[in-house]
């Protein structure tokens with residue numbers, strides 16, 4: 001027996017009794033991160049968003065027009081609406097329990113699955129309220145319905161008694177939720193009045209049909225202790241307030257709202273406002289069903305597509321040939337945008353709903369905004385001209401920066417601290433250059449001989465790079481392989497990544513054609529996906545396809561990518577004389593320079609796969625990466641196979 005295995009006597013029993021099933025709300029308390037993205041201050045504030053979103057859903061559906069949020073001295077918080085009130089009648093499927101108790105004590109219980117009770121709601125998973133309940137040491141829910149006031153109390157997700165009638169409510173209806181976040185979960189984190197104030201105010205801007213009242217017993221800076229928000233002017237007002245008097249290229253923002261029902265015969269709507277300013281960085285804040293989506297998603301993509309196509313077409317029409325050079329990057333540089341859409345059955349990535357994944361939203365938003373933008377540009381030629389000039393300038397600057405970078409590449413290379421093991425190419429410009437990331441030093445040896453010195457550079461990696469999904473960001477920057485890689489590429493990680501800094505045109509991952517090689521390739525792809533995403537979006541990342549077999553018959557020779565290809569050739573023969581000789585490459589290192597050049601590196605004869613994100617399911621890829629690279633190693637092989645779904649084949 002290998003000595004790193006435990007001997008029989010030391011082994012803990014591993015049978016059915018060791019398989020645990022977490023019941024009720026236990027999983028939420030055990031792994032809060034899965035439901036609210038962590039246990040930090042952001043997660044704590046997310047609890048308020050979950051409860052507030054339920055009241056907002058009630059308002060957007062047309063049943064409530066007032067919401068009150070009150071922060072108490074002990075940091076408990078009350079959220080009250082004048083909607084229909086959570087149902088309190090006995091639930092037909094759970095004898096002895098009211099609907100209220102089922103909603104608050106069961107995951108995936110809700111009224112928003114079928115679209116019958118709500119058309120366009122922020123809630124959809126049926127877990128929000130129960131998660132808040134599970135993570136609160138006290139939660140009290142009062143419901144005013146049918147002239148009666150009901151109440152039920154909970155602690156850490158467990159009812160402290162049944163729902164009870166506690167009084168009459170002749171002139172009132174609605175739901176009041178009070179909760180105190182459990183310090184066992186959130187430690188010393190406390191609600192920050194300024195943060196709550198800001199997010200609540202933005203909610204009011206998103207739906208002009210609601211009035212939100214704010215009250216706080218706790219002071220923070222100049223945050224008011226009481227305020228009432230009601231913004232009939234919607235997003236245009238919000239943008240004006242956010243820009244705070246900054247000068248803008250258009251006198252009034254391009255703003256509007258389109259009802260999808262009228263336009264596309266499908267429920268929902270989109271509202272937007274955008275203006276360009278020279279005095280600050282651009283930004284976009286997007287929302288779906290009043291839920292903020294800080295990571296964007298399909299609605300944002302649709303919005304930018306409409307603006308980009310609109311401005312290019314306008315430029316074309318005005319006879320400006322350079323308008324086609326404007327990119328989305330230029331639009332965002334000085335463009336300040338707010339986009340809020342309402343759709344039925346939205347799909348978000350994760351329970352914290354940071355990114356919208358509904359594919360349909362892209363088409364709806366683009367279609368709705370595009371016409372209006374064209375009309376707006378045509379009607380206000382003064383603003384349109386100013387914006388076009390500004391964007392053309394942005395595009396020119398960007399192109400010039402890139403040009404400078406390219407001509408300076410060589411000088412910069414000398415100045416840059418490049419990793420010692422990088423075998424650089426000699427070309428002075430980025431155009432046509434390639435960096436092969438190769439597995440192991442020995443592969444580096446034959447690749448060095450096989451490469452075209454002018455355009456092909458090599459970076460040998462020793463062993464496996466850190467799995468970025470499990471790693472903290474300081475670990476990332478101190479990891480030697482990762483820092484060599486980013487230095488060789490000339491770029492920084494994460495939000496600091498700038499595609500213009502990239503030192504090569506194609507980045508090609510070249511690993512052995514075996515499971516280990518596939519694992520290294522997938523670790524690298526995960527790294528690029530999470531830290532250098534634009535590199536994939538702009539089509540710079542590739543996988544090399546080294547062959548697995550070489551068949552020789554007399555003077556004839558072929559290379560096969562896999563067993564199937566080998567078998568086909570074996571059957572039909574190569575057309576040479578004598579017996580077919582089969583050699584299997586165990587790794588890149590075993591191939592001589594000639595083989596490697598011909599099959600894998602020479603642009604004239606090789607095959608490359610471009611790594612792309614499946615556009616139909618932009619959310620899926622992120623999810624997939626997280627699910628499989630973040631957690632269990634045994635799922636990785638599956639992941640590697642699944643990769644095939646988001647790469648497309650390309651002969652280069």
Ligand SMILES: Nc1ncnc2c1ncn2[C@@H]1O[C@H](COP(=O)(O)OP(=O)(O)OP(=O)(O)O)[C@@H](O)[C@H]1O
Pocket residue numbers: 050054055058081083084085086087103109110111112122123124125126127128129130175
């Ligand atoms: N203030 C409220 N007024 C009326 N009904 C409510 C209110 N709060 C919750 N509900 C009902 O309780 C259900 C469950 O709410 P919960 O927050 O658990 O999930 P959800 O909003 O459906 O989805 P999500 O998990 O995405 O938030 C809702 O679908 C709705 O039917």
